[in-house]
Amino acid sequence: MAGKRVGVLALQGAFIEHETALLRCGAIPIQVRTSQELEEIEALIIPGGESTTIGKLMHRFGLLDPIRSRAAEGMPIWGTCAGMILLAKEIVETEQVSLSLMNMAVRRNAFGRQIESFETVLQIEGLPPSRAVFIRAPYVERVWGEARILSYYRDKAVMVRENNLLATAFHPELTEDLNIHRYFLAMFN
């Protein structure tokens, strides 16, 4: 299982934290800033950060279409927080650049501003309870098609999978818990 080459989109945000977690899982993290770097990877993580910033940089440096076509070929992609927003086909009440890949509607800053940011323990389908950090986090208002909700916080959907695509509203990379990184790595061989 070791040695999977996993790209981490390194335009802006907490990409180093994902690299550290991937190393601890035995995978090989690769920073991705250009479309050439995209060709070297088997899977991609879009980290937390500012979704508007990351979206603009993806557009400016020509990454949107190459990522979309890799996704269509079946490459696994996992978005955390900003990454979840960038994967959603619908972003509620805002207009911004995104990949528009997953059948879900996501609301930004849905739990409130920074002073409402929180830590909790989540129940996740098929995994042990996980410590979760939510920072100005989005939640998923609805899903359709093949998208499936894997976790709720109170009555809000915060983790969704659709075939090769995974999205979490929270940040497993800020905790010691590697279960969700392992889950993502198990999505491909």
Added chain:
Amino acid sequence: MQEIGTFKVKTGLAQMLKGGVIMDVTTPEQAQIAEAAGACAVMALERVPADIRAAGGIARMADPSIVLKIMEAVTIPVMAKCRIGHFVEAQILQALGIDYIDESEVLTPADEKYHVNKHLFKVPFVCGARNLGEALRRIGEGAAMIRTKGEPGTGNVVEAVRHIRQVNDEIRWIANLPEEELMNAAKEMGAPYELVLQVAKNKALPVVNFAAGGIATPADAALMMQLGCDGIFVGSGIFKSGDPERRAQAIVAATTHFQDSAILAEISRDLGEAMSGIDIMTIEPQDRMQDRGW
């Protein structure tokens, strides 16, 4: 179960800002220009540091109306500054729902001995530091993010470079000391011993460290990133330049592609006039903002 205002949540937002540019803005229109250019956050102010420097007098927290209008104008995080030691300005900013407070030497200090006890707040704080001891004192007081002080409002990167090099030098020094010498190092730096132990073990600050104070060009931003900063604050450098929009976009791109000189060469072209700037040697010692805070 839900825990808010934890240190992890406070440092977590700073981690999400990494690799990004936080821009000083004084109006909702400027905030929207900054957001459109790709800023990862904005700092809401009444005046940018260059104008504070020019105006003289006492510089205070911004009027809450300005802060609120800027918060309404953008979806990215909004920061605001309080005076060093002015914990009531900090309480007011927290009550407004601001996302981060900068306890800043750009404003006139309210206390010449003590900084704000930042542990008492749910909102996270960023503070300036010229060296490791100062950074660890601020973290000891509860700061969840550090930045270089540089010399604000000058468009001159030399002081920010001095400060990041100093912090890095001292981290390397600490990391190479035998354990029995760390208590004395803590004493010499005036830094909390527990944090000195943590730096020695991890060979890094326990929180994110941004560059601030004098960054005016994409090359300045990339320089600070290559020197090991986690991200960039630009104060006067954008809205005191000839073409703020283009310059803001270029500094954002330079902060991402800080190691790619071909991209840096491309994005540095035709940006119009940079802010004119001030040579540090011409600023009288009593006018140096970096010497505020202790």
